[in-house]
Amino acid sequence: MQAWTLPHSTKADNLETLLPLAQKVAETLKARGEAIAIGESAGGGLVSAALIAQPGASAFFLGGTVIYTPQAGRAIRDRTTLNLKGLEPLTPAFAQELADGYRRQMQCDWTTSEMGAAGPAGSPYGPKPGTAVVAVSGPVSDARLVETGMDNRIDNMRAFGKAQLELLLECMAEADG
Numbered sequence: 011m012q013a014w015t016l017p018h019s020t021k022a023d024n025l026e027t028l029l030p031l032a033q034k035v036a037e038t039l040k041a042r043g044e045a046i047a048i049g050e051s052a053g054g055g056l057v058s059a060a061l062i063a064q065p066g067a068s069a070f071f072l073g074g075t076v077i078y079t080p081q082a083g084r085a086i087r088d089r090t091t092l093n094l095k096g097l098e099p100l101t102p103a104f105a106q107e108l109a110d111g112y113r114r115q116m117q118c119d120w121t122t123s124e125m126g127a128a129g130p131a132g133s134p135y136g137p138k139p140g141t142a143v144v145a146v147s148g149p150v151s152d153a154r155l156v157e158t159g160m161d162n163r164i165d166n167m168r169a170f171g172k173a174q175l176e177l178l179l180e181c182m183a184e185a186d187g
Contacts, residue, residue: 047116048075054075109147109153120182124171139166152177
């Protein structure tokens with residue numbers, strides 16, 4: 011029997027690199043009795059997958075969306091929970107409004123949002139590949155710009171997911187006081 015080995019360049023550990031962060035999030039949410047919903051775009055669902063991989067995920071994970079195109083965003087998002095007028099896409103303010111609106115829509119304790127350009131091309135909104143914005147909405151909210159300087163799609167997807175989970179953990183820690 012011959013073993014199957016993935017070429018090194020495929021970075022097969024995409025999800026595995028997010029699991030330790032997702033475990034911390036899961037433990038915190040379960041201990042608090044809180045729930046979360048995840049909004050993703052260029053990250054492709056890696057954060058949702060990392061959270062669902064945690065034992066007892068049904069106790070804290072309400073759901074997630076991967077909205078990859080403006081057409082999908084118009085079809086899936088409840089526009090009554092959003093106020094995007096005058097906000098530029100791929101900015102922290104835009105991502106924060108997406109997270110805040112998603113939280114209102116899902117009626118949960120925490121939400122995140124992410125949108126970006128994983129590569130190899132840049133975003134139709136202008137930013138170069140490796141650029142994303144991530145946001146958290148909850149008792150403590152924050153948003154930030156992520157720039158990897160890379161055009162490798164898989165590496166960027168993983169970096170965007172890591173940034174999303176790290177920001178969530180920072181906000182959760184700050185909520186603890």
